[in-house]
Amino acid sequence: MSESENSIHRHLFEHPPSDQHVAWGWNKEGQLGTSIHSRQEAETSPQTISKVFFTRDLSVGLSHTLFISRNGEVYATGKGRYGRLGLSDERTQTVPVRLSFSKRVLRVSAGSFHSAFVTERLELYTFGRGESGQLGHGELVDVLTPRLVEGLTDPVDLVSCGADHTILTTLKGCVYGMGANKHHQVNEMDVAILPTPVFVDLNPLVDSLTARASDITGLSAGTGFNVAIKKGVLYAWGLNAAGQCGASSKDETIARPHKIKVPSAKGNTKRIFTQVATGMSHAVAVTEEGEVFGWGSSQHGQLGLGMMTDVVTVDTSKPVRIGESLLAEYVIKVACGAFHTLVLTSTGYLYSWGLNDYGQTGPEGVGGITSVPHRMRIPQRGKDGSTIMSIAAGGRSSMATRYYPTLVKVRESTYDKDIHSIYLNNQHTDCKVVLRAKEGGDEDKHVNAHKIIMARHSQFVEQLAGDTIDATESFTSIPDLSSFLGRLYSNNVAYSLAKVQDQAIHAHKCILVSRSNKLKVELESQFQEALNKTLYIDNVDPSVYLTFLHYLYTDKLHIDQENAMNLLELAHEQDMERMLELVQEYIINVVDEDSVSFIYETSMRLGLETLSDYSEYYISKNMDAVAQTDTFNALPDDLKKKLSLHLVQEGKKAKGKQQNCIIN
Structure with a gap:
């Protein structure tokens, strides 16, 4: 192992650098987690947090914060009333x-007074205040520790906690809500409280046997309203008194999810949204082109419109492009507090605007309003050269x-390119999209296509039972049709997943050959598999292979401690390099004394140098505990000998370093 690798290993094993996580704004309840001995009412400039874990993700509520560490543990700080911290009591933590x-x-998601998180098994747990049914347990009581939400038949994908309600999506794209429903923030029923998850009519409900991938990529619950992103389009429902649902404020509530109208981009092309955040009465969203749009209340400058509203009347119930200093920037992340907004750019700069009574938008102008986006004076790079990767806001x-840091560099995804190649290559088609000839005209014309992609568009869905789709009413020429189909193949994820039926998995050849070179060889050759159109899988657990297929279809890999090693072997066997890197990254983050020896043996057998090096490092640092495990005792003698040599070498290095520090 080189000295640079050793340095990375030590860095991963030790505490994070002090500036890995910074916080500012209201801190009366200790929600910033910056103080051990006392609580400053406000931190008007960014402060570092002293902690023993690397923050992978976080969520800020009204007066508490939840963190996820690199290895998936949850930490909490702030006000403990109602049990919102999940620490089994109501004590406040600083x-x-x-x-x-x-x-x-x-x-994780932190609401005003309650919290929720999704586990790696895609289960939903909630805790905190429950008087409005927002925890989904069927009872109107507070819960002091995380409790499983039962009754959800499909795995949970996204979750967001509002003031007194909770919204979630499943992997099949179904939306559910629970809690207060005074403003129809859960669903259209005229019921004040819904204490268990109920269906929200954003996507059609599907049964447990129907395979479908979620097309909902963004979800955010505000105070009495919600905004979701479906296929790049914004939808909202709930309280709309300030236009926060993107509709005229004459309609105080929007009972069902409605599509928010957004001005078209240049060339009359549709804007595709990638992320959304909500505050108390406003919302902000980012497009795939890095543009920022906001709507709802602008009373405290949270839409960043500056002097514009003093000069002209701006209807903020419709999304307005937020300009000023952001016009030259490409924004990649957005976060909203109650009355302020943060965005992060691709260059690592952070901009903020809105109410600044506690310094939540920065040290300049504390006590007033920051009416336009201004760049905060946070260094682009930290002490170790790292850039800002995530932002969060809540309350003030x-x-x-x-x-x-990570030992495994995961390469960029080729998913979009792979799926678009299905259209370009036009192989393994299973339907025709037809333009009927007009009377006295030429013959019918058609374009070969794939049903799995055609299912992405509502006008084709009803015709998928047959082999022909009639597009005559919508298109007048083959070039127009081809251009539309090209965009259809390029946008969003494949909609229908492989199906399990009669002890067989029914998949789509066009997806398999575009995503896996090995499967392409098998299915397009003269091998028996290609001739019979059947692959026989006899050495892999069916659930593991389904996880692999789900990755091929959606680019999402669902790893947990039960399937990680099997996925590692499968990714290696299938020559799926990016998948292999994703699995290794996961394993490195969850390794422990009991598992490290088996991981070491497997990585040596598969020739995975980074994983085996890290296993050696981990064992050398924890040898006394590892040596007591059954998995270590089961190691082959040659590997035990190799480990012994490694330990001797590490000992010599340590001794040499000690000697180099002696001053005569």
């Missing part, structure tokens, strides 16, 4: 404290975290 929870967590508080 520094992050780890929850006693054994499962690895993927996503703000936070930012820098990139956390």
